[in-house]
Amino acid sequence: MYLGTSAVANHLLIKTKGHACGWGWLSFGFGFPFGVSTIMFGHISAVLNPAVCLAGLVLGKYSFAEFVALSASELLGAFLGALSTYAHYYPHFCLVPQAPASSEPGDSSKLASEIFVLREDTLGGASRSTTQTDASSAALLRPFRAPGQAPLGGFVEDCGVRRDSCATEEGKSFSLLPGGQAVPGPAPPSPLIPDGPPADLREQTRERQLTRHEQDLLADQHNKLSVFSTRPAVPAPLCNFLCEVLSTAVLVLGATLMGARGDQLFAPERRLFDAGFGVVVGLFVFLLVLVLGGPTGLAVNPARDLGPRLAHWLLPIPNKGSSELLSYGWIPVLAPFAGGALGGGLLRAIFLFTSDSNLPPNAQLHCQILQGV
Numbered sequence: 001m002y003l004g005t006s007a008v009a010n011h012l013l014i015k016t017k018g019h020a021c022g023w024g025w026l027s028f029g030f031g032f033p034f035g036v037s038t039i040m041f042g043h044i045s046a047v048l049n050p051a052v053c054l055a056g057l058v059l060g061k062y063s064f065a066e067f068v069a070l071s072a073s074e075l076l077g078a079f080l081g082a083l084s085t086y087a088h089y090y091p092h093f094c095l096v097p098q099a100p101a102s103s104e105p106g107d108s109s110k111l112a113s114e115i116f117v118l119r120e121d122t123l124g125g126a127s128r129s130t131t132q133t134d135a136s137s138a139a140l141l142r143p144f145r146a147p148g149q150a151p152l153g154g155f156v157e158d159c160g161v162r163r164d165s166c167a168t169e170e171g172k173s174f175s176l177l178p179g180g181q182a183v184p185g186p187a188p189p190s191p192l193i194p195d196g197p198p199a200d201l202r203e204q205t206r207e208r209q210l211t212r213h214e215q216d217l218l219a220d221q222h223n224k225l226s227v228f229s230t231r232p233a234v235p236a237p238l239c240n241f242l243c244e245v246l247s248t249a250v251l252v253l254g255a256t257l258m259g260a261r262g263d264q265l266f267a268p269e270r271r272l273f274d275a276g277f278g279v280v281v282g283l284f285v286f287l288l289v290l291v292l293g294g295p296t297g298l299a300v301n302p303a304r305d306l307g308p309r310l311a312h313w314l315l316p317i318p319n320k321g322s323s324e325l326l327s328y329g330w331i332p333v334l335a336p337f338a339g340g341a342l343g344g345g346l347l348r349a350i351f352l353f354t355s356d357s358n359l360p361p362n363a364q365l366h367c368q369i370l371q372g373v
Contacts, residue, residue, distance in 0.1 A: 007029025013092040031286030053066075
C-alpha cells in the first residue's frame with residue numbers, strides 16, 4: 001500500500017518529479033506493487049484483500065475467524081502504508097494554492113490600471129520646457145513651397161509666443177501670431193479616459209481571481225484525498241457501486257483461476273510457476289486499473305480504500321477538505337465485498353463442473369505415486 005499510494009501522490013501532488021505522469025504509469029505504479037507483495041509473502045499467505053478473503057470464506061478455504069483476523073490485519077497494513085506515504089511526501093502535502101494579492105506588484109488590477117492610464121505627454125499635457133517653441137507653432141513657421149513654384153523669399157517671423165505662456169481656458173482658442181490663424185487650445189479631459197480601469201471592471205477582475213482561487217483550493221482538496229482513497233470521475237452512486245462489484249468479481253475470478261492453473265502443475269513446473277506467479281498477479285492488477293479504473297479509480301479492496309481514508313481523516317493535512325466517509329466512502333467498502341461474494345459463488349459453480357479430467361495427462365500417475373509414499 002505504501003508503494004501504491006506513493007505512486008498516486010507522485011502523480012497528483014504539486015511539484016513532484018512525476019507530477020502528471022499519466023494514467024498508464026499511474027496504473028502500473030499502483031497495480032504492480034501487489035505483485036511484488038505476492039512474491040515477497042507468497043510462501044506465507046500474501047492475502048492482501050478482504051474481498052478475496054470473503055471469496056475464500058464462500059469457497060470454504062477460510063473459517064469466519066480467519067476471515068475476520070485477515071481482514072483486520074489488511075486494514076491495519078493499509079492504514080500504516082498511507083501514513084508512510086504522508087511522511088514521504090510531507091512537503092508536497094503542505095503546499096496550498098495562494099490567494100491573489102490585491103495590491104502587490106504583478107496584480108492584474110494594477111496591470112489593468114497601467115494599461116488604462118495614458119502618459120501625460122500622450123494626452124498633450126503642457127509639461128515641456130519654456131524655452132522650446134511649441135510644435136504646433138513650429139509647423140506654421142516652416143517654409144511654404146507652392147506646387148511647381150520656387151520657395152518664398154522669406155519666412156514668417158516667430159512672434160515668440162510660447163504655449164506655456166498663454167493663459168487660456170480649456171477648449172478656447174489662442175493666436176500665436178498677431179492677426180494670424182487661430183489654433184485650438186488644449187482639449188478638456190475626456191470623461192471616457194479614466195485614471196484607471198473602471199470600477200466595475202476592477203470588481204469583475206477581482207471576482208474572477210477569487211473564483212479561480214476557490215476552484216484551485218477545491219481541486220487541491222480533491223487531489224490530496226485521491227492520494228489516499230478513490231473518488232468517482234462522475235458521481236453516480238448506483239453506477240459507481242456496480243463498477244466496483246464487477247471489477248472485484250473479475251479480480252477474484254482471474255487471480256483464483258490463475259492460481260488453480262498452477263495447482264495442476266508438478267515439480268519442477270510448479271516451482272517455476274510459484275516463482276513467477278507474483279509477476280502475473282501484478283500485471284493482472286495493472287491491467288484491471290488501466291482498463292476498468294476510469295469511472296471510480298478502482299478500489300476492488302475494502303482495506304485499500306478504508307484504511308487510507310481513515311488516515312486522511314486523522315492527519316493534519318493543510319487544506320484537507322472532506323474525507324467523504326459517508327458521502328462516497330461506503331461504496332468502495334461494501335461494493336468490493338459484494339463483488340468478492342459474487343466471485344466466490346461463480347468459482348464454486350466453476351469448480352463444481354471441474355473434474356480430474358481437466359488435470360494434465362501425467363497428473364493421475366503423480367497422484368498415485370504420492371499416495372504410495
